[in-house]
Amino acid sequence: MPNISKSIPDHPMYIDGKWTQSCTGGTFENFNPYDGEVIATIASGSREDAVRAIEAATGAFPKWSQSTPGERRRLFLKAADVLEKRQQEIVQILIEESGATFGWSMFQLGFTPGLLREAAAQTYTAAGEILPADLPGAFFMTLRKPVGVVVGIAPWNAPLILSMRAVALPIAYGNTVVLKASEDAPLSAGLLVAEIFEEAGFPPGVINVLTHAREQAEEVGEALISHPRVRRINFTGSTEVGRIIAEKAARHLKRVVLELGGKNPLVILKDADLDYAVDAACFGSFLHQGQICMSAGKLIVERDISEQFAEKLAKKARRLKVGNPKDPDTIIGPLINKRALERVHSDVTGAAKAGAAILAGGKFDGLCYHPTVLSGVTSEMEIFHKEVFGPVAPIVEVSNVEEAIQCANDTRYGLSAGILTSDFDKGLAIAEKLETGMVHINDSPVHDEPQVPFGGVKESGWGRLGGKAALEEFTELRWISVQRQPRHYPF
Numbered sequence: 001m002p003n004i005s006k007s008i009p010d011h012p013m014y015i016d017g018k019w020t021q022s023c024t025g026g027t028f029e030n031f032n033p034y035d036g037e038v039i040a041t042i043a044s045g046s047r048e049d050a051v052r053a054i055e056a057a058t059g060a061f062p063k064w065s066q067s068t069p070g071e072r073r074r075l076f077l078k079a080a081d082v083l084e085k086r087q088q089e090i091v092q093i094l095i096e097e098s099g100a101t102f103g104w105s106m107f108q109l110g111f112t113p114g115l116l117r118e119a120a121a122q123t124y125t126a127a128g129e130i131l132p133a134d135l136p137g138a139f140f141m142t143l144r145k146p147v148g149v150v151v152g153i154a155p156w157n158a159p160l161i162l163s164m165r166a167v168a169l170p171i172a173y174g175n176t177v178v179l180k181a182s183e184d185a186p187l188s189a190g191l192l193v194a195e196i197f198e199e200a201g202f203p204p205g206v207i208n209v210l211t212h213a214r215e216q217a218e219e220v221g222e223a224l225i226s227h228p229r230v231r232r233i234n235f236t237g238s239t240e241v242g243r244i245i246a247e248k249a250a251r252h253l254k255r256v257v258l259e260l261g262g263k264n265p266l267v268i269l270k271d272a273d274l275d276y277a278v279d280a281a282c283f284g285s286f287l288h289q290g291q292i293c294m295s296a297g298k299l300i301v302e303r304d305i306s307e308q309f310a311e312k313l314a315k316k317a318r319r320l321k322v323g324n325p326k327d328p329d330t331i332i333g334p335l336i337n338k339r340a341l342e343r344v345h346s347d348v349t350g351a352a353k354a355g356a357a358i359l360a361g362g363k364f365d366g367l368c369y370h371p372t373v374l375s376g377v378t379s380e381m382e383i384f385h386k387e388v389f390g391p392v393a394p395i396v397e398v399s400n401v402e403e404a405i406q407c408a409n410d411t412r413y414g415l416s417a418g419i420l421t422s423d424f425d426k427g428l429a430i431a432e433k434l435e436t437g438m439v440h441i442n443d444s445p446v447h448d449e450p451q452v453p454f455g456g457v458k459e460s461g462w463g464r465l466g467g468k469a470a471l472e473e474f475t476e477l478r479w480i481s482v483q484r485q486p487r488h489y490p491f
Contacts, residue, residue, distance in 0.1 A: 010041050011040050011041065014194035022045050026044035029042075032096050034099055042187075054224070054230060058148075064176055076117065079197055080113040081200075083112055084113050090105075093187055099325055108159075108161050115164050118168075139482040142479055147232055147474060148229065149229050150231065150474060151178050152167050155236050157336070160188050163193050167197075169465070169474060179207065180220060183211075193207070235257070236259040238261050239387075259454070259460075260413075262456060263411040265417050266284055267405075267417070267420065268305070269420065269426070270304040273422065277309060283446065285297075291389055294415060294416040299395045309395070322365065323368060331371075371391045378396070379407070409433075414460045415436060416436055419431060421441070437460065454466040455469075
């Protein structure tokens with residue numbers, strides 16, 4: 001078993017319990033987004049490698065699907081222990097590969113062992129039920145059975161959490177998986193997961209990890225989606241790519257689980273604690289440079305406090321340390337690549353040209369974009385509607401609660417939302433009217449735990465990941481009837 005934290009020139013893929021190079025022998029370079037240094041050379045998979053991985057998962061499925069819940073639980077608990085044991089080295093990999101700050105890296109290392117332990121608990125939840133029957137002498141029951149081979153497609157922005165989430169519960173329910181790692185974070189969004197599961201003792205073929213260069217993404221993705229042995233596709237990423245995957249899967253009549261983008265509102269009412277609101281908005285907008293699907297993308301503030309709130313938020317944003325993510329005090333590290341930087345800066349300058357005021361930020365050093373606060377944002381501006389995916393806090397002023405609700409729902413997305421108010425009943429009434437899959441009263445939109453039903457509505461996705469909700473996504477419900485006495489047939 002290679003250790004990806006060590007200086008190994010080439011990092012192979014993981015298929016059928018073996019570390020293997022691509023069928024073509026191709027490789028690609030993996031870069032540190034902060035300093036541009038090459039940190040690893042990664043095997044670049046092809047269509048043939050995707051088929052190899054699917055065949056390995058197919059071969060492992062019969063035995064794994066018949067394994068006992070206790071056996072699966074034991075392995076997941078061991079994997080959680082392995083992850084905790086390797087905490088410090090994995091933190092460094094996250095920092096170097098994805099530009100994550102020390103704090104965001106430690107958050108991922110705190111979250112993922114709990115995710116694995118939740119998977120261990122979920123091994124016992126795939127239960128059926130007894131159903132009443134009108135037919136004389138009949139006994140009806142339902143069973144939950146694993147679906148087969150599940151493809152997980154993981155992004156780079158929270159690579160350890162989202163790659164683990166893509167595979168843990170499907171495997172816990174008795175499925176086998178092929179994980180397609182992000183080309184921007186192949187170590188922490190894929191190969192690390194393979195190492196941890198291998199060290200924990202999971203059998204060969206239960207988890208397979210494919211890596212590939214950006215140029216092979218479409219080829220590998222098409223092979224994974226179209227293969228007849230694949231029964232579920234589990235994707236976390238942008239709405240634009242999610243739409244393509246859904247369209248391709250529909251041609252093959254395959255179910256997909258999609259966790260996509262968001263333009264997540266944070267509603268701040270005039271009765272909210274102002275300093276707490278600034279802290280929540282700062283965290284929700286700037287954590288991991290705003291590169292989180294749940295990031296607060298629209299700060300909706302009642303007019304009575306909007307000016308004071310904007311001034312306080314801008315003052316705090318200007319104090320946040322920007323720079324090398326290896327420094328434990330750094331809050332804002334680099335964006336993932338130059339394309340992301342150019343897109344974010346274009347969004348900010350476009351908003352300014354349309355009439356928004358830049359109260360803080362609006363500039364960059366290398367790939368580090370300074371935390372940016374925009375006031376005077378209106379629904380006529382593109383930034384009001386677009387997911388920026390950068391450290392940008394657009395402030396929208398509203399007159400009252402009704403206008404705040406309308407503003408929050410004025411989006412094609414519907415992932416997460418936050419409401420800040422001193423009146424719990426008012427907060428709950430607003431929460432019931434927001435068109436999002438998740439709402440957090442007196443918290444930012446950025447919130448998750450392993451046992452909750454995570455997911456969105458509208459163009460933020462289909463299905464739910466986490467806790468018992470995932471049982472519906474990764475198992476099939478079967479009806480079985482038993483005729484305990486001869487049935488009378490009409491002919």
